[in-house]
Amino acid sequence: MVAGNLKLGVDFHISMELFKDVLSYEESLFRNEEALHPEFLPDVLPHREDEVKAIADNIKVLFQERAPANLFVCGPPSMGKTVSILYVFKQLKEASDDVVPIYINCWENTTTHAVFVEMAKQLSIPFPSKGVSTEVIAQTIFSKLSKKSGVVFCFDEMDKSEDPGYLYTIVENIGKKSCIILVTNNRKSILSVDPRVRSRLCLEEMEFKKYSKGEMCDILKARVKLAFVPGVLAQNVVEKVATIAFEKGDLRTGMFLLMKAGRLAEEEASRKVAMSHVQKALSSMASISSARSEKLEGVEKEVYSTIKENNGKVTGEIYRMYKGKGGKLTERSFRLYLSKLERKGLIRTEDTGKGFRGRSRKVMAVGN
Ligand SMILES: Nc1ncnc2c1ncn2[C@@H]1O[C@H](COP(=O)(O)OP(=O)(O)OP(=O)(O)O)[C@@H](O)[C@H]1O
Numbered sequence: 001m002v003a004g005n006l007k008l009g010v011d012f013h014i015s016m017e018l019f020k021d022v023l024s025y026e027e028s029l030f031r032n033e034e035a036l037h038p039e040f041l042p043d044v045l046p047h048r049e050d051e052v053k054a055i056a057d058n059i060k061v062l063f064q065e066r067a068p069a070n071l072f073v074c075g076p077p078s079m080g081k082t083v084s085i086l087y088v089f090k091q092l093k094e095a096s097d098d099v100v101p102i103y104i105n106c107w108e109n110t111t112t113h114a115v116f117v118e119m120a121k122q123l124s125i126p127f128p129s130k131g132v133s134t135e136v137i138a139q140t141i142f143s144k145l146s147k148k149s150g151v152v153f154c155f156d157e158m159d160k161s162e163d164p165g166y167l168y169t170i171v172e173n174i175g176k177k178s179c180i181i182l183v184t185n186n187r188k189s190i191l192s193v194d195p196r197v198r199s200r201l202c203l204e205e206m207e208f209k210k211y212s213k214g215e216m217c218d219i220l221k222a223r224v225k226l227a228f229v230p231g232v233l234a235q236n237v238v239e240k241v242a243t244i245a246f247e248k249g250d251l252r253t254g255m256f257l258l259m260k261a262g263r264l265a266e267e268e269a270s271r272k273v274a275m276s277h278v279q280k281a282l283s284s285m286a287s288i289s290s291a292r293s294e295k296l297e298g299v300e301k302e303v304y305s306t307i308k309e310n311n312g313k314v315t316g317e318i319y320r321m322y323k324g325k326g327g328k329l330t331e332r333s334f335r336l337y338l339s340k341l342e343r344k345g346l347i348r349t350e351d352t353g354k355g356f357r358g359r360s361r362k363v364m365a366v367g368n
């Protein structure tokens with residue numbers, strides 16, 4: 001029995017009709033909310049048609065047993081680098097078994113050993129999790145791949161590799177039959193690859209330029225079509241979201257705002273997603289990051305507060321401020337903490353292309 005219906009004879013409890021205004025399933029504002037999730041792979045990629053075609057054309061030559069170019073894909077965060085490659089890989093998998101795509105995220109697999117273990121997993125080669133040397137795993141992989149016409153490797157976020165030694169092993173063993181695609185939003189990170197390997201790779205650069213506001217708007221409109229029931233979001237609301245995303249230089253923010261605004265509208269049992277829901281979603285973004293930052297402790301907290309105090313400055317400068325406050329970390333460890341904070345979504349970094357090996361990055365606290 002529902003508590004609110006109990007006849008207790010005393011008027012001390014207030015009935016809270018928590019679910020009264022809920023929209024029924026048929027009334028939901030979303031038709032497919034997943035279309036706004038970061039890992040969603042859409043059927044069309046507006047404004048990346050040329051890049052997608054160029055990547056696919058390059059891979060195609062493997063079917064004719066010719067050597068493709070190796071690619072160095074760079075460009076600012078959220079400009080469609082990963083999604084374009086996954087889009088090509090999906091179609092490649094559907095088209096043929098002769099050329100095999102292997103996608104590795106170097107942030108999740110930072111060591112050469114981890115990279116090969118992940119490759120083995122993708123190729124369904126069983127290995128015990130411990131006790132097998134990197135060389136044995138690599139050789140088993142190469143022997144399986146030697147039966148194929150070609151292999152396409154994508155090393156995404158390669159700037160996060162602790163050592164890109166796997167590149168040398170791959171080039172040595174299956175160089176001619178492979179296409180290697182390195183992806184990063186830090187162009188100068190390529191300098192961390194051994195110069196001899198770099199020269200063997202003979203990389204062709206492919207830049208993913210920043211989307212214009214209009215392009216971001218087109219992409220978000222396409223997602224709105226997939227995610228929401230028709231007519232729920234007015235044109236000017238999507239445009240507002242695109243403007244915010246453009247100003248933040250981050251398309252992901254646009255997707256997140258659309259999802260959050262849609263949920264807020266549903267909570268209010270509103271039949272439309274209005275400008276006010278976008279505004280509320282925007283302020284909740286800032287509070288999410290501060291709630292997450294409250295959980296930080298020790299050195300991490302010190303690093304984070306230095307970033308907040310020096311929002312938008314470059315890494316070297318922030319490190320100097322940190323040292324000035326008596327911070328004990330070396331510059332290398334400091335950068336590792338930056339990576340950690342970036343993974344937690346508390347900060348965002350942007351390539352400046354300057355400094356030693358291009359390592360100088362602008363650092364922003366998210367939500368600031
Ligand atoms: N042209 C596009 N069409 C549809 N969705 C896109 C397009 N470009 C980017 N997106 C979407 O925007 C989000 C960010 O794109 P993606 O992950 O490919 O960025 P990225 O360039 O790899 O960024 P990072 O350097 O941070 O890894 C994803 O959800 C992706 O699906």
Ligand SMILES: [Mg+2]
Binds near residue numbers: 081082156
């Ligand atoms: Mg990416």
